[in-house]
Amino acid sequence: MEHFFATCPRGLETLLAEDLAAANAQDIRNVPGGVHFAGDWVCCYAANLHSRIATRILWRVAEGPYAREDDIYRLAYDTPWSRWFGAAQTLRVDVTAIKSPLKSLEFITLRIKDAVCDRFRADSGQRPSVDTRTPDVRVQAFITAERCTLYIDTSGAPLYQRGLRQKTVEAPLKENLAAGILRLTGWQPGTPLLDPMCGSGTFLVEAAQMALGIAPGSGGRSFGFQRLKNFRLETWKNLLDAAQDAEKPAKPMQIYGSDISPVSVRAALANLDRAGLLPAVSLSSGDIREIAAPAASGVLVANPPYGERLSEQEELAAFYPELGSALKRNFAGWTCHLLTADLRLPKLMRLTPSKKTPLFNGAIECRLFEFRMVAGSNRK
Template sequence: MLEKFFATCPRGLEPLLVEDLIAAGAKETTAVPGGAHFVADWRACYTSNLHSRIATRILWRVAHGRYLKEDDIYKLALDTPWPKWFGASGTIRVDVTAVKSPLKSLEFITLRIKDAVCDRFRADTGKRPSVDTREPDVRVHGFLTGNECTLYIDTSGAPLYQRGLRQKTVEAPLKENLAAGILRLSGWTPGTPLLDPMCGSGTFLVEAAQIALNIAPGAGGRAFGFQRLRNFDLALWKALLDDAQEAEKPAADAQIFGSDVSPVAVRAALANLDRAGLLPAVTLGSGDILNLHAPAPSGVMVANPPYGERLSEQEELAAFYPSLGSALKRNFAGWNCYLLTADLRMPKLMRLAPSKKTPLFNGAIECRLFEFKMVAGSNRDA
């Protein structure tokens, strides 16, 4: 039995998301900004949740219709057989997003959909689910275009970038699925030396180590939304989980290196790698990127430098970038370096020409992933 789904992801990573969905068994995949529509059976839905490193959520489409006013959306939600899919004893949360909708208040639409779900439960069962906005059992999503409304049930629960591994964070940590996407865009493959010289709490390091050891991102013991639906197939889910765990490799040195100038960040990365059982795969140190030497003759560097939102920070970065460019030329000949930033001045101030620039979004912040190929033999000491 095939169902219609929509997977969300960080904007800029849609082609990689489609690759993940096809690998999981999805059919008729169509990428759109911020995600991809697809058709699949429940095995492929479970597999996408378990194995996709790029997806944020996998949403199951349960209703679709045209609307002119708020009451049309209420009726669409009321006509949807919610009690068929989950019980009144659970809690719900409703979220609504819109693109070019003429309706004035998304908060009011959210309330109308919630009322319709509860009214349908009352009519069918005499009971209604309660609302829990923090940790609901079931998440309902409404998506509005100019004249159409689509209703979804979230099969993921908490966003999929929450792998259940992160213990400590530092300021503005990178989302795990964006980090995984950057690793894919860099062309890095396990066995190639990888360095994050500004590792923060270790997001790149954890993602890379999981990839190197073939650990499914959803196998860390987290819960999923589909487990709370009436049609949940426990035997199928256990089989998929067992297959994923059997494919894992034992933790061992994976030529993955990380460091940071902040001792607090290094301690956070250490704690996160330790909790995930990935410490043997990663070599962690501390130090300033300007004084760091490459850990191998060639490899891939990934980094998410600070963006500088305040004027004083931007002035500091303007002074830092020329030194960074010199350090890369001096110490990283033979390496391909990938820097994610919202500061588009970076390449010019580093005095380096990027060989590629990929638009990506870190949350709502528009960024560029700059590729700098540090060709051996062409570097000169400053």
């Protein structure tokens, strides 16, 4: 049994734990920003392939106490790296610290990299070179006040990079956050779903994949575990084949997207087309303040703009009441979910949220507000 740590956007840890349980993980333990678990390599491969919520799956290879930088160097030097990858492979080291008394993360990163290379030189006379952009192997250190844990990243590129997105518009939502929001709304395939501010189509792609049973990691991307010496090709191929056999062909699914920007609609179109999902989604251009609901009831999900500059905030203070009026007028019978970092939104929309869920979009603290639209006013 190996030990792993899966990272995710903060606020989605419970959903990530569900994904890991589905991959037969054991000893699941949630912490802010991720989930510790134990499992075999089949579990690790399956989590990378199937989890819509994970950002990375990290394999724990060493752990120990420290008082100064030299202790961390020694922990890294004593770890048998050449058992898992070769000196001809490129390397990147990243360090995350919480409440560490050590002054410089850059210096610790350098010390760990030196320790890995020194250990290789001692074992084989050769050392791996560093590639910070597209390394073969990523080593991740996590440092608390008294302990250092070393991991090898089994994912490679972050898992929200499904290998599908072709075109992006400004500030696109990461795919795993979008998938988590869809799960939090309670939406189920077969229920009408609308994203009226669809941007490059992230919610639409994730929803269509969920509805068609498409594993997020089956889109032709590669994984870090494939470059490790203990990689079992046949085990991986069996998992991938089973996932692809379970996919349903794309067909109309009552998933709708629109955007006021024709550039965004074209980007969404290109991304859905590249993912082979175009038949599953209906796209159109339109202003959220004017469009009609595509069905009598359903789930509306959107990530409206939130202003950082004062002029943008003033524009939004004028837009939000219009948005609230449009939802009341055109979406009676719908449950509307809006992700925003602008906590003025419900008050300015003159609507009372039935639920508010704290989430993080990267480092930005947000709320997912739920509004149940009934006929007439929703105000208390």
